[in-house]
Amino acid sequence: MICKNCNTEVTLNYCPNCGQPAKLHRIDGHYIQHEMEHILHFERGILFTIRELLLRPGQSIREFIADNRARLVKPIIFIIVTSLIYTLTIHYFHVEDGYVKLNAPEAVFTSKMFKWYQDHYGYGNIMMAVFIAFWIKVFFKKYEYNFFEILILLCFIIGIAMLIYALFALIVGLTKLPLMFIGGILGFIYISWAIGQFFDKTKLINYGKAFLAYILGMITFTILAFLIGFSVDAIMKL
Incomplete structure (x- = not known):
C-alpha cells in the first residue's frame, strides 16, 4: 500500500x-x-494544559519548547479556544466594558477599529502579543530565546489570562457584584508571575521586568493602532 x-x-x-x-x-x-x-481529556488535553500552566507555567512551557511538545495543547489552538471562551462569556452576560473601555476618537476608521478591539478583546490580545514579545525580547535578551519562542510563551500565558477574565465575567454575570477589576488585576499578576518564572523564578527582578514588558507592549500596540487609524482616516478625507 x-x-x-x-x-x-x-x-x-x-x-x-x-x-x-x-x-x-x-x-x-x-x-x-x-x-x-x-x-x-486530562492527559495531553486542554484540562491538563490548564492545570500545568496554573501550577508551573515556566517549567511546562520550557519543556514544551525544548523537550516535549506532545503533553500540552498546541499554543495557537489553546489561545484561540480560550479567547473564544472569553468572548462568548462576556457577550452572553453583557459585560463587554468590564476589562477594556476605549474612548475612540470621532474619526470613522479609528473609531471602528477600536470598537472592534473592544468587542473582540480576546483576539485583540493575540495581536498585542507581538508587541509584548518585542519588549520581552529586549528585557530578557541574555536568555537567548528567539522571538517566535517568546510568542509561544505568550500564547499559553495570555490564554490562561483569558480564562481568568472569563471566570470573573461569569461571576459578575451571575452575582452582579463589581468584581471585574479584581479579575483584571489577577490577570496582570498571573502574566507577570508566569513570564518571570519562565526565565528564572529565583530572580525577583524578572517579575518586575515581565510586568514592565507587558505594559510597554500594550502601550506600543495602542499608539500604533492610533497612528494607523489616523493615517487611514486622513487618506480617506483626501
Whole structure:
C-alpha cells in the first residue's frame, strides 16, 4: 500500500515516514466523539494544559519548547479556544466594558477599529502579543530565546489570562457584584508571575521586568493602532 500523503510504501497500520494511518475511518458520530474527547481529556488535553500552566507555567512551557511538545495543547489552538471562551462569556452576560473601555476618537476608521478591539478583546490580545514579545525580547535578551519562542510563551500565558477574565465575567454575570477589576488585576499578576518564572523564578527582578514588558507592549500596540487609524482616516478625507 502507498501512503496517500507522502507516497511512501506502507506495510503496517501507519506510514513509517509521516505517521498517516494506512486506512482512514469514516467520519461519523463515533469519530466526532473521539475528537472531542481528544481535546478535553486530562492527559495531553486542554484540562491538563490548564492545570500545568496554573501550577508551573515556566517549567511546562520550557519543556514544551525544548523537550516535549506532545503533553500540552498546541499554543495557537489553546489561545484561540480560550479567547473564544472569553468572548462568548462576556457577550452572553453583557459585560463587554468590564476589562477594556476605549474612548475612540470621532474619526470613522479609528473609531471602528477600536470598537472592534473592544468587542473582540480576546483576539485583540493575540495581536498585542507581538508587541509584548518585542519588549520581552529586549528585557530578557541574555536568555537567548528567539522571538517566535517568546510568542509561544505568550500564547499559553495570555490564554490562561483569558480564562481568568472569563471566570470573573461569569461571576459578575451571575452575582452582579463589581468584581471585574479584581479579575483584571489577577490577570496582570498571573502574566507577570508566569513570564518571570519562565526565565528564572529565583530572580525577583524578572517579575518586575515581565510586568514592565507587558505594559510597554500594550502601550506600543495602542499608539500604533492610533497612528494607523489616523493615517487611514486622513487618506480617506483626501
